[in-house]
Every structure is written in C-alpha cells, then in structure tokens.
Amino acid sequence: MKPVKVGICGLGTVGGGTFNVLQRNAEEIARRAGRGIEVAQIAARRPNPKCMTGATHITADIFDVANNPEIDVVVELIGGYTLARELVLKAIENGKHVVTANKALIAVHGNEIFAKAREKGVIVAFEAAVAGGIPVIKAIREGLAGNRINWLAGIINGTGNFILTEMREKGRAFSDVLQEAQALGYAEADPTFDVEGIDAAHKLTILASIAFGIPLQFDKAYTEGISQLTSADVNYAEALGYRIKHLGVARRTDAGFELRVHPTLIPADRLIANVNGVMNAVMVNGDAAGSTLFYGAGAGMEPTASSVVADLVDVVRAMTSDPENRVPHLAFQPDSLSDHPILPIEECESAYYLRIQAKDHPGVLAQVASILSARGINIESIMQKEAEEHDGLVPMILVTHRVVESRVNDAIAALEALSDVVGSVVRIRVEQLV
Ligand code: HSE
Numbered sequence: 001m002k003p004v005k006v007g008i009c010g011l012g013t014v015g016g017g018t019f020n021v022l023q024r025n026a027e028e029i030a031r032r033a034g035r036g037i038e039v040a041q042i043a044a045r046r047p048n049p050k051c052m053t054g055a056t057h058i059t060a061d062i063f064d065v066a067n068n069p070e071i072d073v074v075v076e077l078i079g080g081y082t083l084a085r086e087l088v089l090k091a092i093e094n095g096k097h098v099v100t101a102n103k104a105l106i107a108v109h110g111n112e113i114f115a116k117a118r119e120k121g122v123i124v125a126f127e128a129a130v131a132g133g134i135p136v137i138k139a140i141r142e143g144l145a146g147n148r149i150n151w152l153a154g155i156i157n158g159t160g161n162f163i164l165t166e167m168r169e170k171g172r173a174f175s176d177v178l179q180e181a182q183a184l185g186y187a188e189a190d191p192t193f194d195v196e197g198i199d200a201a202h203k204l205t206i207l208a209s210i211a212f213g214i215p216l217q218f219d220k221a222y223t224e225g226i227s228q229l230t231s232a233d234v235n236y237a238e239a240l241g242y243r244i245k246h247l248g249v250a251r252r253t254d255a256g257f258e259l260r261v262h263p264t265l266i267p268a269d270r271l272i273a274n275v276n277g278v279m280n281a282v283m284v285n286g287d288a289a290g291s292t293l294f295y296g297a298g299a300g301m302e303p304t305a306s307s308v309v310a311d312l313v314d315v316v317r318a319m320t321s322d323p324e325n326r327v328p329h330l331a332f333q334p335d336s337l338s339d340h341p342i343l344p345i346e347e348c349e350s351a352y353y354l355r356i357q358a359k360d361h362p363g364v365l366a367q368v369a370s371i372l373s374a375r376g377i378n379i380e381s382i383m384q385k386e387a388e389e390h391d392g393l394v395p396m397i398l399v400t401h402r403v404v405e406s407r408v409n410d411a412i413a414a415l416e417a418l419s420d421v422v423g424s425v426v427r428i429r430v431e432q433l434v
Contacts, residue, residue, distance in 0.1 A: 003036030004316050007065035009087060010077035011044035013185065014101050014128065016051035017305030018075060022312075029309065033316040037309075041065050050301070066090040073315055075308060076100040079189070085109045088124070092116050097319065099311040101128035101304055107202035107218040110209075114329040121323040125311035130203040131156055131280040133303025134296040135310060140284060141210050141331040147286025149211040151251040153264075153433055156203040158278035158298040159187045159194035160226055160246040164263075165276040168234050168243065174227060186278050186299050196225035197246065197261040204248030208259050211284065212252060212340075213332030217259070220342035224262035233355060233426060236397050237265050240383060242353075242430070243273040249431060251348075256341040258348045265353050265399075265430040271295075272433060283433060291434070346406040351380065351430035354412070356396040359420045360387045368396065368421075371414045375407045393422055399430060 008015050030036040043062040074091035084105045091098050106126050117124045127137045155161050159181045166177040181187050193199040201221040209216050226246050237244050242265035251258040266273040275281040280298025285291045297303035318326050358364045378401040385395045412425045
C-alpha cells in the first residue's frame with residue numbers, strides 16, 4: 001500500500017522532533033499503522049539544525065502544504081491562534097486530516113474547528129496539546145470511557161512546576177528561576193502564559209471537555225498564576241505537611257463544573273505532590289476506576305513528537321473508517337454534549353490556606369477565629385510563628401475545611417479591615433485529591 005503523505009508546518013522544537021521520530025522509527029510506525037507515513041513536504045522559515053531533512057520538499061509558505069493535493073494529513077506545529085486557525089481551517093476545507101500540538105488553538109477555537117471537521121468528515125487529533133508525551137487525552141477519551149469522571153487535577157505546565165520545585169528545594173527567588181526555565185527552552189514564547197496559568201488553563205479546558213463532555217470554554221476558566229508566591233508561603237506550607245503546586249482542577253458538582261488553575265497546597269505524601277522539575281502529571285478520578293495518575297514529560301522535542309506521531313498512526317488507521325464510527329473529538333458524541341454550566345470561582349468550593357500578618361496584641365487570634373466562625377468557616381489547623389524581628393508582626397497561618405469561595409472572600413475582607421491586621425491576607429487553595 002502507498003504511504004500516507006504528511007505535511008509538517010513548523011520545523012521548530014516539536015516539528016523537528018516529529019520529523020526525526022518518523023524517520024528513526026519508520027519501520028515500527030508502518031507496522032503499527034498498516035502503511036508507511038512519509039513526510040512529503042515541510043513548511044519552515046528556517047532549517048532546524050537538529051533535523052536532517054535531506055530531499056524533503058521545503059516551502060516557506062504553510063498554505064502550500066494545506067493546498068497541496070498530494071498531502072493527506074497536515075501537521076500544524078506553528079503555534080499561536082490566528083494563523084494556525086486559518087491553516088487548520090484551510091486544510092480541513094481541502095479534505096485533509098489534521099494533527100496539532102496547539103493547545104491555545106484547540107482551547108479557544110476548537111469548537112469551530114471540530115464542527116468544520118465533522119462537516120468535511122476529517123479527523124483533527126490533538127494528543128500533543130496537553131502534557132506533551134503523556135497520552136492522557138487517549139486515556140481519558142478511550143481508556144476511561146466507561147466512567148463518570150468526577151474530577152481531574154493536573155500539573156500541566158512544566159515551566160511553572162520547575163520554578164516551584166527550585167523555590168522549594170533550593171530557596172531560589174521566582175524571577176531567577178524563570179530565567180533559567182526560559183534558557184532551558186520549556187517556557188512559552190510569552191512566559192506570562194506559563195507563570196500566570198494561561199497555558200495550563202488552555203490544557204485544562206481541553207481535559208475538562210473530554211472528561212465531562214462539555215464544549216470548550218476557555219473564557220470561563222479561572223486563572224491565577226504563581227508570580228505572587230513567596231518563599232515564606234512555600235516554607236510554611238512545607239511545615240504544615242503540604243507542597244505548593246500550580247494545579248489545574250476540573251470538578252463535577254451538582255451546580256455545574258469547576259474549572260480553575262491556581263497555586264494549590266497538596267498533602268506532601270500524595271504522589272502528585274512529588275512530581276518535580278519540568279515533569280507533568282494528571283490525576284483523573286472516575287466512579288469506576290477510582291483515581292488514576294498519568295506522569296511524564298510535559299514538553300520537549302521528542303516527548304511531544306511521541307504524541308504527534310501517535311496521532312498520525314491513529315489517523316492512518318482510521319482514515320478509511322466511516323466518520324460516524326470514529327472516536328469523537330471531544331470524547332462524547334457532538335449532539336450529546338452537556339450544557340451544565342461552568343461555575344464562577346466565587347461558587348467553587350475548596351479548603352484554604354490563609355496567612356495573616358498581625359500585630360502582636362492580645363485578642364487578635366480570638367478576633368480572627370470569630371470572623372471565620374461567623375461565616376461558617378471551620379478551622380482545620382493553625383500555626384502562629386514568633387514575631388518577625390524586622391517589623392514585630394506575627395505571621396498567623398490557618399488551614400480551613402472546605403467552604404465555598406464567596407464566604408472566604410467575605411472573611412478575608414473582614415480580616416483585612418481589623419486594625420491589628422497589616423496588609424493583605426494571603427490565600428492559597430488546598431486540595432486533598434482523594
Ligand atoms: N510551556 C509549556 C510548559 C510547554 O512549560 O509546560 C508545553 O506545553
């Protein structure tokens with residue numbers, strides 16, 4: 001049988017890795033796919049020194065690939081929203097299947113892209129968009145298809161995890177570690193996407209859609225970054241038996257779905273709390289399987305290429321199948337998606353770590369306790385440190401039981417209004433993940 005012809009758009013880190021893996025493992029890949037997979041064309045503005053493209057046809061124009069009648073599958077690895085959207089829609093219009101690693105594109109324009117793909121009977125595969133080399137999309141969409149998924153929680157940004165790991169293990173400052181993460185090549189072109197949680201929110205949006213069968217709703221995801229975290233909180237969390245991780249959490253509740261990315265205290269003995277450096281991990285809790293954990297490299301040349309190539313193999317296997325009988329893009333049949341709402345963060349529920357800087361006066365603790373109890377907030381643990389030498393203020397650290405966020409907002413406003421409380425109250429959400 002003739003090989004399937006693939007056009008790769010973008011020959012950066014992931015594009016170069018995809019080309020190399022396809023060459024190196026060509027025989028194994030053909031044995032799995034049932035046909036060879038040949039890179040017939042590459043669109044790249046400059047060569048990639050890590051990639052020996054030989055006689056492969058190179059063009060500078062990505063639309064040459066989307067319009068090339070010889071190409072069966074377009075691999076979109078240029079990133080970004082606008083041009084990538086145009087490229088993917090053009091490829092679909094021309095009846096080509098698409099494989100993409102572009103989380104921003106899928107999270108923001110996925111509903112439109114999948115509708116167009118259904119109309120044309122083509123596949124859009126996106127395993128590499130979430131958690132690089134970890135096949136978590138396939139696991140949720142197919143492996144856990146028998147479950148009603150209750151919640152998932154993931155460390156889905158390697159750069160952020162690297163920063164938090166270095167802050168905790170080596171006491172390094174946030175900005176210093178960010179520079180190193182950029183030099184290592186894991187950070188997004190705009191690193192605020194990593195540290196402010198936008199990249200993680202893109203990935204969480206995708207995971208939530210395939211877990212719960214809801215349309216992609218990136219604009220409704222709550223996003224809070226790690227740039228305001230201090231070493232003091234990292235250390236206090238440690239003393240309380242927790243680790244701080246930048247977590248994406250999606251949870252099913254009776255009122256709607258929670259979709260939130262924020263720094264989170266996790267008990268230090270959980271496996272996911274021990275995922276360090278640039279590694280990613282996603283926990284998925286289903287009613288039948290219980291909790292499962294998927295761990296691996298969330299970025300990088302070949303780990304991400306591994307997922308792109310797996311998608312290519314899937315596409316080749318499914319090419320001749322009836323489009324109605326393929327795995328749906330969002331795991332659930334498109335006419336069976338749920339319209340259960342995404343909850344605003346004020347209606348989400350979690351436990352909370354609160355750090356209060358108080359004057360060293362009698363009765364402050366009683367006032368704090370009374371504000372919390374008046375709002376039905378139950379204190380799980382409390383730690384008060386000795387007064388700081390430089391300002392005489394006493395750090396008071398509380399961990400609450402689970403409570404709806406609006407009540408905590410109200411309590412924080414009341415705490416900050418106390419004359420004995422100085423500055424803002426630090427609030428970090430806490431998840432037990434059981
Ligand atoms: N900037 C991303 C990260 C790359 O650090 O995880 C992979 O999506």
